[in-house]
Amino acid sequence: MTVLVRSGVGPLCAVARAAIPSIWRGKYFSSGNEPAENNPVTPMLRHLMYKIKSTGPITVAEYMKEVLTNPAKGYYVYRDMLGEQGDFITSPEISQIFGELLGIWFISEWMATGKSTAFQLVELGPGRGTLVGDILRVFTQLGSVLKNCDISVHLVEVSQKLSEIQALTLTEEKVPLERNAGSPVYMKGVTKSGIPISWYRHLHDVPKGYSFYLAHEFFDVLPVHKFQKTPQGWREVFIDIDPQVSDKLRFVLAPSATPAEAFIQHDETRDHVEVCPDAGVIIEELSQRIALTGGAALVADYGHDGTKTDTFRGFCGHKLHDVLIAPGTADLTADVDFSYLRRMAQGKVASLGPIKQHTFLKNMGIDVRLKVLLDKSFQLGHFPLQSAQEIKIKETHFIHCRLSLLV
Numbered sequence: 001m002t003v004l005v006r007s008g009v010g011p012l013c014a015v016a017r018a019a020i021p022s023i024w025r026g027k028y029f030s031s032g033n034e035p036a037e038n039n040p041v042t043p044m045l046r047h048l049m050y051k052i053k054s055t056g057p058i059t060v061a062e063y064m065k066e067v068l069t070n071p072a073k074g075y076y077v078y079r080d081m082l083g084e085q086g087d088f089i090t091s092p093e094i095s096q097i098f099g100e101l102l103g104i105w106f107i108s109e110w111m112a113t114g115k116s117t118a119f120q121l122v123e124l125g126p127g128r129g130t131l132v133g134d135i136l137r138v139f140t141q142l143g144s145v146l147k148n149c150d151i152s153v154h155l156v157e158v159s160q161k162l163s164e165i166q167a168l169t170l171t172e173e174k175v176p177l178e179r180n181a182g183s184p185v186y187m188k189g190v191t192k193s194g195i196p197i198s199w200y201r202h203l204h205d206v207p208k209g210y211s212f213y214l215a216h217e218f219f220d221v222l223p224v225h226k227f228q229k230t231p232q233g234w235r236e237v238f239i240d241i242d243p244q245v246s247d248k249l250r251f252v253l254a255p256s257a258t259p260a261e262a263f264i265q266h267d268e269t270r271d272h273v274e275v276c277p278d279a280g281v282i283i284e285e286l287s288q289r290i291a292l293t294g295g296a297a298l299v300a301d302y303g304h305d306g307t308k309t310d311t312f313r314g315f316c317g318h319k320l321h322d323v324l325i326a327p328g329t330a331d332l333t334a335d336v337d338f339s340y341l342r343r344m345a346q347g348k349v350a351s352l353g354p355i356k357q358h359t360f361l362k363n364m365g366i367d368v369r370l371k372v373l374l375d376k377s378f379q380l381g382h383f384p385l386q387s388a389q390e391i392k393i394k395e396t397h398f399i400h401c402r403l404s405l406l407v
């Protein structure tokens with residue numbers, strides 16, 4: 001397969017909508033029967049209802065894209081959803097060890113590939129900047145190894161709010177930031193340790209050059225198309241207004257085949273599949289860049305190897321959340337299909353994994369690092385309950401994560 005193109009909703013005009021017979025309900029997570037009082041009419045719901053009324057039902061991919069990254073009302077654009085007070089928590093927010101081990105992995109790749117005189121560290125979707133901060137601390141600690149190497153940091157981030165938090169975490173604004181909202185490089189500065197750092201909205205704006213790319217819990221928020229096998233063949237799942245309940249959305253199946261069906265493999269045996277063309281486009285770009293200018297990419301996410309079916313779900317306040325209720329107030333996510341990412345990288349770069357994150361971190365020496373940190377904490381009299389709880393959360397989290405390496 002080559003570059004994949006997002007499909008439109010042309011065939012489903014207002015007339016066709018009235019004739020759609022099939023209502024589809026996700027078996028596991030997607031949408032149930034929430035009581036009406038739990039269904040506030042959010043600005044995003046109003047926006048989506050206008051959209052559906054004027055152009056017909058929308059694909060799940062379009063729904064995810066609008067809800068998460070609409071520049072005016074998107075969930076990711078203006079809020080900090082990470083951490084205990086937010087909707088979900090990620091490994092770097094739980095423990096510094098995660099980023100430290102990734103930092104060591106990047107340095108060992110740099111050494112193994114001939115110690116280039118310069119490299120870019122590029123992170124897609126950096127959240128609060130905690131992960132890249134932990135990696136940069138390792139780079140500083142191993143300064144004697146990296147001393148003749150010019151390093152720069154490049155962050156791909158659509159969220160205005162999170163980019164401000166990243167800037168504060170990573171630069172402490174010791175040197176004033178340059179801001180230019182209209183430019184592809186919308187912010188520039190210097191990190192606490194003196195490394196140039198820049199922000200972009202799209203990967204294609206990041207300069208080409210020898211780079212290490214990192215995507216942690218980034219691919220799972222990219223929009224997926226969903227398809228259901230029916231006696232008439234594959235049918236795409238769309239989102240429509242529920243005619244029975246005011247201000248409520250529902251899933252429906254397209255009455256006939258849609259162009260996006262081309263994304264499904266001919267030998268597909270599952271009865272429900274999720275495809276993320278945006279992920280394919282990004283992996284193709286990463287692979288081309290690595291093939292052209294050298295480097296490596298590391299993708300860590302919740303995922304599967306082409307086996308899971310309905311994984312589309314929402315999170316609000318650390319709890320599962322009906323994806324069609326109060327859109328814009330909860331995170332939406334779908335597990336990453338690593339077999340698809342591998343196919344998109346094929347023939348351009350070597351692709352390793354996925355392996356469980358647990359195995360990767362064990363191989364990288366997490367136990368030794370943890371012991372050192374705990375010993376230090378005991379010596380300082382800091383250990384305790386809080387650390388013990390953190391370690392417990394971390395283990396469950398890692399076991400559910402999988403990791404893919406594209407080298």
Ligand SMILES: C[S@@+](CC[C@H](N)C(=O)[O-])C[C@H]1O[C@@H](n2cnc3c(N)ncnc32)[C@H](O)[C@@H]1O
Nearest residue numbers: 076090125126127156157158159162216217221
């Ligand atoms: C689930 S958070 C993960 C944050 C961080 N990597 C971590 O592990 O803590 C997803 C991140 O991707 C960003 N993001 C979401 N969609 C994006 C897009 N289309 N392009 C760039 N960044 C995006 C979000 O703003 C956020 O920083």
